[in-house]
Structures are given as C-alpha cells and as structure tokens.
Amino acid sequence: xxxxxxxxxxxxxxxxxxxxxxxxxxxxxxxxxxxxxxxxxxxxxxxxxxxxxxxxxxxxxxxxxxxxxxxxxxxxxxxxxxxxxxxxxxxxxxxxxxxxxxxxxxxxxxxxxxxxxxxxxxxxxxxxxxxxxxxxxxxxxxxxxxxxxxxxxxxxxxxxxxxxxxxxxxxxxxxxxxxxxxxxxxxxxxxxxxxxxxxxxxxxxxxxxxxxxxxxxxxxxxxxxxxxxxxxxxxxxxxxxxxxxxxxxxxxxxxxxxxxxxxxxxxxxxxxxxxxxxxxxxxxxxxx
Amino acid sequence: xxxxxxxxxxxxxxxxxxxxxxxxxxxxxxxxxxxxxxxxxxxxxxxxxxxxxxxxxxxxxxxxxxxxxxxxxxxxxxxxxxxxxxxxxxxxxxxxxxxxxxxxxxxxxxxxxxxxxxxxxxxxxxxxxxxxxxxxxxxxxxxxxxxxxxxxxxxxxxxxxxxxxxxxxxxxxxxxxxxxxxx
Numbered sequence: 001x002x003x004x005x006x007x008x009x010x011x012x013x014x015x016x017x018x019x020x021x022x023x024x025x026x027x028x029x030x031x032x033x034x035x036x037x038x039x040x041x042x043x044x045x046x047x048x049x050x051x052x053x054x055x056x057x058x059x060x061x062x063x064x065x066x067x068x069x070x071x072x073x074x075x076x077x078x079x080x081x082x083x084x085x086x087x088x089x090x091x092x093x094x095x096x097x098x099x100x101x102x103x104x105x106x107x108x109x110x111x112x113x114x115x116x117x118x119x120x121x122x123x124x125x126x127x128x129x130x131x132x133x134x135x136x137x138x139x140x141x142x143x144x145x146x147x148x149x150x151x152x153x154x155x156x157x158x159x160x161x162x163x164x165x166x167x168x169x170x171x172x173x174x175x176x177x178x179x180x181x182x183x184x185x186x187x188x189x190x191x192x193x194x195x196x197x198x199x200x201x202x203x204x205x206x207x208x209x210x211x212x213x214x215x216x217x218x219x220x221x222x223x224x225x226x227x228x229x230x231x232x233x234x235x236x237x238x239x240x241x242x243x244x245x246x247x248x249x250x251x252x253x254x255x256x257x258x259x260x261x262x263x264x265x266x267x268x269x270x271x272x273x274x275x276x277x278x279x280x281x282x283x284x285x286x287x288x
Numbered sequence: 289x290x291x292x293x294x295x296x297x298x299x300x301x302x303x304x305x306x307x308x309x310x311x312x313x314x315x316x317x318x319x320x321x322x323x324x325x326x327x328x329x330x331x332x333x334x335x336x337x338x339x340x341x342x343x344x345x346x347x348x349x350x351x352x353x354x355x356x357x358x359x360x361x362x363x364x365x366x367x368x369x370x371x372x373x374x375x376x377x378x379x380x381x382x383x384x385x386x387x388x389x390x391x392x393x394x395x396x397x398x399x400x401x402x403x404x405x406x407x408x409x410x411x412x413x414x415x416x417x418x419x420x421x422x423x424x425x426x427x428x429x430x431x432x433x434x435x436x437x438x439x440x441x442x443x444x445x446x447x448x449x450x451x452x453x454x455x456x457x458x459x460x461x462x463x464x465x466x467x468x469x470x471x
Contacts, residue, residue: 009422012441013429020436038445040420045412046458047393048370049400051321053458057416060452093320103455107448156376157387166380192338196373199408204371207342273436 001127003073003118004065005033008229009041011075015229017273021258022075022120024272028136028265029128033073036064042079043086052099058086059100062117063109071116073123077228080119081153081161087113088160119154121227121257122163125171133178138266140180143287144223146260147216148172148183149235151228152192166190175257176225179264188215195234206242209234213242213250222284223253225260232256236278253281263288303357312398313358319394322379322387327352333378333388339371346371348378348388355395369395370406400461410462417453417464420444 011019023033043057062083065072074080090097091113104111118126124133150172155164164171169190173183194208213235216224226232236254243250254277262272274281317325333348340346346368354362363369369392378388399405405413415422421444430440453459 007442012433013421013423013425016429016433016436016438020438023438035439035442037442038448039442040444040449041416041422045409045416045422047374048396048409049405049413049461050456050458051319051393051397053453053456056452056456057449060448095320103452106455107451152373152375152377157379157389166377191341192373192375192377194338194373196375197339197371199412200367200370200406201343204339204342208338211342276436 001030001123002032002034002070003123004036004068004070004115006036006039006042006061006065006072006074006079006117008074008076008079009045010229010233014233015256017276018075018229018232018256018258021256021262021267021272024267025258025261025265026120026123029124029132031073031123031128034068034070036061036068036072039064042074042076042082044078044082047082054082055086055089055096055100056103058083059090059104059111060107060109062087062113062115063104063111065115065117066112067109069115071118074117074119075229077119077121077151077154078230080117080122081156083117084162085157085160087117119163119227121154121172121175124175130174130178133175133261137179137264139264139288141260141264141288142180142182144181144284145184145219145221146176146181146223146225146255147186147219147221148176148189149193149212149216149224149226149228149231150190151226151231154227172225172227172257176260179260181260181264184219184221186215186219188212191215193231193234195230198234198238205234206238206245209238210242210246210248213239213252217250217252221252222287223255223260223281225255225257227257229256239279251279253277253279253284255281255284303359307359307361309358309360311358312360313356315398316355316391316394319397321394322390323385324352324356324391326384327356327386327388328384329353330383332381332383333386336377336381338375338377339373343371348372348392351395352386352388352391355391363395364399364404367406369399370409372396401457405461413458414462414464417459417462420446420449
C-alpha cells in the first residue's frame with residue numbers, strides 16, 4: 001500500500017509527535033508514504049473569508065496527489081474533510097468546476113478527481129483492517145482505560161465525508177480496542193472540543209473544553225485519545241490555562257491515536273515522541 | 289387583560305420592510321451553498337449547536353432567518369457570526385437540507401467583502417497567503433523535527449500558491465496585494 005503524505009499545517013508545526021508516531025505505526029503495517037512536494041495548507045482556513053480561494057488551494061493539492069498517481073493520506077481530519085467537501089462540490093457543481101479548472105489552467109494543472117483522500121483512521125479501518133492491526137500488537141495495553149475523542153470533521157457532514165456514524169461513532173473505539181485498551185463512553189462524547197473558536201472567544205472555547213474534560217474525568221480514565229492534531233493541541237496545551245482560569249486540577253494525559261497504537265506495537269515512548277506531550281504521561285507509562 | 293391570544297414575555301418585535309436588506313439576502317441565496325430559503329425554523333440546528341449550548345445569544349436558527357430576511361444589522365452584531373466552530377452538527381441534522389454551516393460560511397464571505405473580517409481569521413488567512421500554511425516554517429521547528437528523526441517540513445511551492453490566489457479575491461480582502469514582496 002502506497003499513499004502520498006499530506007502534512008497540513010498543525011501537525012508539522014505543533015504536533016510532530018503525531019507525525020513521528022504515525023510514520024512508525026504505518027511502517028510496521030507495511031504502508032509506504034510518498035512526500036507530496038510543494039503542497040500547501042488544505043485551504044480550509046480560507047473558507048470563512050473566501051470560499052473560492054479555499055477550493056482553489058484544495059484542488060491544487062489534489063492535483064499534486066493525482067499526478068503522483070496514488071491516494072492521499074492526511075493526519076488531520078479537517079484537511080481530509082475539506083478535500084472531501086471540495087471534491088464533492090467540483091464533481092456536482094459544473095459552475096464551481098469550470099471556475100477552478102480555469103484557475104488551475106494558469107499553473108498547467110488539471111483536477112480529475114481520480115485520487116481518494118483518506119484520514120489515517122480511515123486507512124487503518126478500511127484499507128489495513130482491525131485484524132491486521134491486532135496482529136502487530138506485541139504488548140497489549142489491557143491495564144489502560146481511555147476516553148476516545150472523535151472531534152467533528154472526521155465524520156461530519158456524513159453525506160460528504162462518509163465515514164462512521166456521527167450519531168453513534170464507533171470506529172475510533174474499534175482502533176483503540178485493538179490494542180487491548182478499554183474504551184469508555186462519556187456524556188459529552190460527541191461534543192466539539194471548542195478549539196476552532198479559540199481566537200474569537202477564548203472564554204467560550206475553554207467553557208466547552210471544560211465541559212468535555214469534566215465529563216471525561218467523571219469516568220476515571222487514564223488518558224484521552226485523539227485523531228485530530230488541532231483537538232489534540234487544545235486538550236493538551238490548554239489544560240494548564242484552564243487550571244489557572246477555573247482553579248481546577250486536570251493533569252489528564254492526551255495521546256495521539258498513533259502513539260497508543262505504537263506503544264502496543266512495542267515501540268519505546270521516546271520513539272513515539274511521548275516526551276513532547278505537554279501534560280505529563282509519566283504516571284500513564286508506569287501503568288504499562 | 290391577558291387573553292389566550294396573548295403571548296407573555298415575548299421577545300419578538302415587528303420588523304419594518306425598510307429594515308430588510310434584500311440585496312444581502314439575495315446574495316446569500318444566490319451563492320448556491322446550502323438552501324437557506326427552505327428553512328422552516330424547526331430549531332434542530334440550534335439544539336445541536338455546541339456554541340449555543342454555552343452562549344444562548346448565538347443561534348444558527350436566528351442567523352439563517354436573519355439572512356433570509358436580510359436583517360443585516362443583526363448578523364453584524366457582536367461578532368456573533370464569527371463564533372461558528374464549523375463543526376457541521378447543524379448541517380448533519382437539518383431535516384430540510386439547509387446546510388446551515390455552509391450558509392454561515394457564505395454569510396461570512398459576504399461580510400468579508402463588505403470590509404469586515406474578524407481579526408483572528410484575518411491573521412490565519414494572511415499567514416496562508418504569505419507562507420502557504422498557518423505559520424511560517426521556522427528554523428527552530430525543523431531543529432525539533434531533526435532531533436526527533438523527522439525530515440524537514442516539506443516546502444510549500446509559494447510561487448504556485450500565489451498564482452492560484454491571484455485569480456481569487458482573497459488578497460484584496462486582506463489588503464495583501466503585494467504579499468509576495470514581504471519576507
């Protein structure tokens with residue numbers, strides 16, 4: 001299996017441990033990554049200001065993977081979700097398609113729609129399979145109890161993303177449980193983490209995070225597991241800010257899905273960048 | 289006297305036709321993203337919205353209604369329109385296929401063209417126009433990556449990104465016409 005690797009913005013700039021652990025995990029599963037030379041931001045962050053620009057950047061990135069001739073693997077569900085939405089629009093809306101075709105013509109590229117765009121969780125579920133993942137587990141993590149955080153863009157809007165069921169998500173639980181870990185449900189499992197509005201209203205954003213974290217803490221778990229670099233930063237970096245704001249103590253470790261999978265595959269914590277996580281994972285590692 | 293037709297404590301008011309900005313409402317509908325005009329105000333979007341759960345002054349239902357009627361003033365009030373987290377919960381559940389999240393994005397685009405963009409989103413967009421990503425590729429990040437055994441961040445083809453964006457209005461909106469010349 002071969003994919004082009006789409007780096008996005010948040011992962012290479014803020015969550016290198018996600019990229020590091022993802023590369024280790026998929027190497028063990030026999031997946032080859034090709035670098036996507038010259039790729040930019042997926043375009044999502046321009047959507048609020050100018051939809052056309054956000055589509056144009058996405059379409060250009062999609063052209064790059066089509067030219068390599070393989071499907072694209074993204075670590076960020078906002079990127080894979082944006083690509084999925086833009087692909088739908090370019091396929092179903094002839095007016096948008098001809099506008100984008102004209103723009104891409106200026107850089108001698110053409111969007112064909114021939115490559116699939118997949119978040120790593122989708123690759124693991126659909127292309128690799130949970131049984132294969134389980135076969136690479138050498139160190140089952142039966143001692144651990146974790147809360148999976150799905151976030152939003154991995155499955156919404158479902159008519160365009162077509163992954164899992166937003167009203168009753170299960171697939172992250174399946175991946176986590178392949179390592180022997182116990183997944184627990186919690187009241188606010190489907191709630192957004194609040195990260196996207198941090199710049200507009202820090203107060204509201206932290207109120208949402210607090211509700212989410214409180215509901216997770218109530219279940220007495222050892223860690224939160226994420227599949228989005230942006231959600232991860234919000235949970236991991238802003239716990240300290242919340243402790244200051246609300247005078248509460250959290251200290252809840254936040255693991256990238258691929259860090260958890262990597263531990264079960266027998267990698268050492270240092271090989272998975274666990275020392276880069278802001279909330280200490282020392283107590284968690286002692287449980288292993 | 290309080291008769292059965294009286295609605296107590298109503299917050300509603302009569303809207304005068306002079307208040308309606310039909311040009312605005314037309315541009316929201318004509319943008320073709322979602323179907324704001326078929327909204328029947330059931331409130332499923334509001335009940336599903338994570339922002340409204342914590343701040344009741346923000347309501348996707350009211351935003352859609354205001355946009356369809358052309359109550360532009362309400363949409364410009366207190367930065368409310370910039371609070372949407374784009375989580376797509378409303379779009380997911382809307383029984384009419386309105387796609388409120390996409391309509392809200394359209395409203396933001398129109399407001400941006402009127403000359404107002406929330407500062408935080410303006411900073412993000414400016415970085416993307418200049419550096420091709422949300423942040424400039426700083427040397428210290430590559431040092432961290434190197435120490436971890438990761439390759440340097442793959443460079444964005446900035447010339448191509450600039451060429452693509454030349455054919456959209458984004459630089460104009462950001463006041464960044466000469467972004468290429470900046471460091």
